[in-house]
Amino acid sequence: MARARLIAITLAGVAALAAGLWIGQGLSGSQEPPPQVQGFVMSERPPVVPFTLTDQDGKPFGPERWRGHWSLLYFGYTYCPDVCPTALTELAQLQKALRERNAEGDLHYWMVSVDPQRDSPQRLKTYVHFFSPSFEGATGSEAELKKLMYQFGVVAMRAPGGGEDSYTIDHSSTFTLIDPEGRLIAIFTPPHDPETMLPQLLAVQAYYQHIR
Template sequence: MMRTRPLLLAFAGIAALAAGILLGDRLIGPPPDPLPSIHGTVIAPPQPLPAFQLRDEHDTPFGPERFRGRWTLIYFGYTYCPDVCPTELTTLAELEKRLAAQGRGGDTDYWLITVDPERDTVQRLREYVQFFSKRFHAASGDTANLAALMNPLGVIALRPPGQPDTGYTIDHSSTLTLIDPQGRLHAIFSPPNEVEHLLPELLALQARYAARP
């Protein structure tokens, strides 16, 4: 199984650049204490999420308020993805297990938000994510609402031209988005996402937040 494809790596770079452009004008000087070093970008200060309306794996509508009260890791992908998405969700499942082993997993949620709303029904999403973990969540929505959330986060997805109406693939960025308990964009982890660095980096971000939210 391919870990990533060259085109996806290119999109990851574009996504990081887009996030920097979109968020850079909001960064207000250096923080009063050092930011944890991560494979990605810590958003300082954290930024509120844009307005959007999606539907979860139980077909329940929700907006930004759904991500308040807990830490949230979001991966944007799709269930028909042949390689990268299963690998990323497997990584998140392992991260969940290691946090639980440390008694730290109860305050973190994990989401797959589809970039393929035409094929990813809520039922299919529910069955797909539960293969990786019974605690995983998933969401879909119309194109406009998905774009309203994805664009400010620097998430890019496109269907290359010339593909059939069925059996097509979607090229997309492979970042992980971290939302803090106040429902704010807190960090963006850049690929390759490995448990060995995700675990200590996430714990460092959570510790800093607990010290001064």
């Protein structure tokens, strides 16, 4: 996917989210100002509307799986030729950097497939484990995926051309951070430089301790 098209799709999704929520720096009701990040810190932390997906082991997966720990989400698909492998490589580098600092804590990493037609739970599991054995995957029906994607300002659309099993999907390339209460707290937009994202992620987690 061309870089300009990727950025346009990502910004379109975030703009749609902003239409329904206050997003940005300095808008929080807390006296503690939100940290500056490559992306957005939520001024209000909306709870995730219920959804039902299937995880990489074939088990039901809903928003309760994001409670009690931090979660970092990426929406992509296993047949993605360029954007997804790059993003997951960067996510693995971020994980490595956090572990080197003993700062990973209880952070979980998820890839949610936007291609349920081709991405079975087993295929998704094999794919994400290539980047890190601790990465997890989930997928589900188009209706349930759209419900979840809408909440996080994620856009995905089948690109023109391609056969029934050889199509590509243009999609947002954001990392979505869910706090231990299962609420959306931050969205990190590309480019995803692990060295830049690491201190920003830690800053958002520290900010959460002040506003919870």
